[in-house]
Amino acid sequence: MKKKVLIGSAISVAVILLVLGAIIVYRNIHYNDIWYDSTIVNGIDISGLTVDEAKNKILNDKRDYSLNISARNNGALMIVGSDIGYQLNIGEEFDKLFEAQHSGIYIFPTKSSYDLKYNASYDKEKLKDILFNCELIKGSDTYPIEKPVPAKPEFSEEKQYFVCKQEFLGNKLKKKAFLAAVESSLMEARSEINLDDAEHFPDVYKKPSRFSTDPKITKQVNACNNTALKFVVWDLGNGLKEKLTPKTIATWINYKDGLASIDEAKLTKWVENFCLKYKTVDKNRTFVSHTGKKVKVPAGDYGWQLNYDKTLEQAKSSVLKELDSEIIETYIADPSQENKRSLTFKKKAVYLATAAKQSFGQNPEDWDPDNYTEVSLADQMVYVHRGGKVAFKCKCITGLPVAGRQTTKGVFFIKEHRDAYTLKGADYETPVVNWVRITWSGTGFHPATWQPWSRWSKTLYKTRGSHGCVNLHPDDAKKIYELTKYKEAVFIH
Numbered sequence: 001m002k003k004k005v006l007i008g009s010a011i012s013v014a015v016i017l018l019v020l021g022a023i024i025v026y027r028n029i030h031y032n033d034i035w036y037d038s039t040i041v042n043g044i045d046i047s048g049l050t051v052d053e054a055k056n057k058i059l060n061d062k063r064d065y066s067l068n069i070s071a072r073n074n075g076a077l078m079i080v081g082s083d084i085g086y087q088l089n090i091g092e093e094f095d096k097l098f099e100a101q102h103s104g105i106y107i108f109p110t111k112s113s114y115d116l117k118y119n120a121s122y123d124k125e126k127l128k129d130i131l132f133n134c135e136l137i138k139g140s141d142t143y144p145i146e147k148p149v150p151a152k153p154e155f156s157e158e159k160q161y162f163v164c165k166q167e168f169l170g171n172k173l174k175k176k177a178f179l180a181a182v183e184s185s186l187m188e189a190r191s192e193i194n195l196d197d198a199e200h201f202p203d204v205y206k207k208p209s210r211f212s213t214d215p216k217i218t219k220q221v222n223a224c225n226n227t228a229l230k231f232v233v234w235d236l237g238n239g240l241k242e243k244l245t246p247k248t249i250a251t252w253i254n255y256k257d258g259l260a261s262i263d264e265a266k267l268t269k270w271v272e273n274f275c276l277k278y279k280t281v282d283k284n285r286t287f288v289s290h291t292g293k294k295v296k297v298p299a300g301d302y303g304w305q306l307n308y309d310k311t312l313e314q315a316k317s318s319v320l321k322e323l324d325s326e327i328i329e330t331y332i333a334d335p336s337q338e339n340k341r342s343l344t345f346k347k348k349a350v351y352l353a354t355a356a357k358q359s360f361g362q363n364p365e366d367w368d369p370d371n372y373t374e375v376s377l378a379d380q381m382v383y384v385h386r387g388g389k390v391a392f393k394c395k396c397i398t399g400l401p402v403a404g405r406q407t408t409k410g411v412f413f414i415k416e417h418r419d420a421y422t423l424k425g426a427d428y429e430t431p432v433v434n435w436v437r438i439t440w441s442g443t444g445f446h447p448a449t450w451q452p453w454s455r456w457s458k459t460l461y462k463t464r465g466s467h468g469c470v471n472l473h474p475d476d477a478k479k480i481y482e483l484t485k486y487k488e489a490v491f492i493h
Contacts, residue, residue, distance in 0.1 A: 036101060040113040041094075042188045051098050055090045058189065062088050067185055068192040072171040072205070075136050075143055075195075079182065083130065084122045088189055091119035117187045127186075131179055136171075136195075146170040150210035153221045155228070155250040161332055162224040162250065164217050167208040177204045222325070223260040224253055229328050231344040232318045234274075234311075238358055242274060242349075249319060262319060271315050275306040280364040281353055285411050287367070287491055290374060290383040290390050297493045300410025301439065303355050303366055310350040318345035355413075356489070367411070367489035373480075375470055375492040377407060380458040382445075382470065384483045392483055394476035395456050397448065400465030407468050412438045412490045417481060421446070425467055434474075434481035438490050443468050445484070447477035 035054060039047050044061055046054035065081035065088065093116055101112070131137065139145035147170050154165035173195070181201050185193045195204050210217065232244040252266040280303030289295045323343070331339040355366035374383040377398055384392040399407035414436060421435035423446070436445040448471035451464060472480060484490075 031102070035098065036112065038112060039101070041097070041116050042114070042118075042190060051095060055094065058090060059088060062189050065189065067182070067190060069136070069182065070192070070194040070196070071136050071173075072169070072196050073143065073146075075171065077131075077134050077136055079127070079130065079186075081122075084126045086120065086122045086186065089119040089121070091117075093117060093119075115188060118189055120187050120189060122186060124183075127182070128179065131182060132175060137173055137175065137178070145172055147172050148206050148208040150208040151212040151214065151217050152210070153217065153224050153255075155224075155247060157247070160246055160335065161229055162221045164212045164221050166212050167210065169208065170206065172206045173204060174206055177201075219258060220255055220260075223258065224250070224255065225332065226323065226325055226328050227253055227260040227262065229331060229343050230319055230321070230323070231340065232315060232347060233344060234314070234347045234349050236278065236349045236358070240358060242278075244270070244315065244319070264316070267315060267319060268312060271308065271312045275308050275311055278304055278306055278349075278360055280304045280355065280360060280366055283362065283364050285365070285367075285491075286363065287372070287374075287411075288369070289376070289491075289493070290381075290385075290393070295491075295493050297491050298410050300408070300412040300492075301353070302411040302413045302489050303353060303364065304358070304360070305351065305353040307350040307352045314347045314350075318347070321345075353413075354487070356487075371485070372489040372491060373414075373484055375407075375490065377409070377461075377493065378458070380456075380461055382472070382476075382480065384480065386483070392479055394472060394479070395453070396476075397451055397456070397461045397464060397466060397471040399461070399468040401462060405465060405467050407466070407470065407492060408439065408441075408443060409492050412443075412492065414438065414484050414486055414488045414490060415440065417484070417486070423467075423469070428467075434477045436481055436484055438470070438492075441468075443470070445470050445472055445477060445480045447472055447474040449474060 034048050034050050035046050037047050039045070041054070041058070044058055046057060049057060062081075065086050067079040067081075069077040069079065071077070097114060097116060135143045137145075146168070149168035149170065151167040152165050153162045155161070156163045178195070181193070181195065181204050193200070195201050228246045228249045230244075230246065230249060234242040236242060248270065249262070252263045252270075254261050254263055281301050282299045283303060284296060284299050286294050286296045327339075327342045331343055355364075356368040357366055359366040370385065370388040372385050374385065375381075375396065375398070376383070380396055380398065382394050382396050383390050386392075399405045416435075416437045418435040418437075420431065420433055421444075423430040423432060423442075432446040432448075434445075434447055438444050446469060448466070448469075451471050451473075452460075453473050
């Protein structure tokens, strides 16, 4: 039985081989002078045709030849064969291709696609003129030419840290490569090509100098984040905060040789602007005088002023501090408030000068509107306001209205009270009591026993004026000394 099975199997195999052999012989005889199935040359199907039939098909197909070119951003151009004197000659390479295809034994049909150069001819100068003056090269209102832009680190407004901004490919063609691509397509008698086909035309467009896949970009992004990701918060008092964020710090970063650094000149400028934002000592003010009317007074030394040196020191110590990269990476992975706290530096504002209340901008109202002192140069009177009303008023004699002796107009603050003080000048040295300093340059309230108070008038200062101080009757000086308060506003107008 085993011998019978083996003999049967051998006969079956022999039959199969015989059939296959017959098929192969038939195929090779059948395709002896025609192209194999699924044969495509330069995009034209010539399967089952003789060499001459295939040539005629190609020539007929290309009789009114044109080449349609597609480009990036929906760009398009048609090269009409007659415009460049295009003539197609199939050439001997076609015959050689047929011989090469039939040099072996044809067993099973397989799809064969060939790119073959013909012996095409055309006017190269006319072709150049068309290509180099078309909108794909020169651009137009509807097809602008955009240069490629390399990938680079960029601060993300949305994420609030540095990311890699993808490269922009643009659509700027390389003229020589563009010409070569078209000429190659003409030699193959192509009907259409797509210049954005990177497989066939990898170098026809100008490329960005750096792509997002470049590890150098990743290194730069990390370095910039390690420098920029800091939040500095100043407590200005009464719930007022000023913040320095990564968005601002990012604009100060310089990157060179793999390292990110801070432009300290820009940091310093930011601190200057920060201090100026909350500075009111140099601002004019409008207050309500004893008449109930509003009076505009020039700037003096009253108001708010941050300590610039201390504030700069606070900013530098925070921004320039090196942080563990793990803290940065944790925040980027999860920018939660909890992780943000690890990158936050809290600072208390240091002031050189303060006022009664916080009010900033061009028209600050930072004094106590119910309690202040007013000196009217026109009336030669002093008014002490308490609880929103004039609680005390008295006569005064201000500085002689000549250069170097005038009483300075402005808004100042009471700087000190002294029971005894000696007034000193180039030609005098006079001890007084109940001295109340208004300015650091020497202006203050004090009694002047030498003034003729019995014949006081509002014009007496024009002949008997002081060296700039506000002279008072001794009794009034004592009252002013008692009523005025340290750091309280004094309006001289």
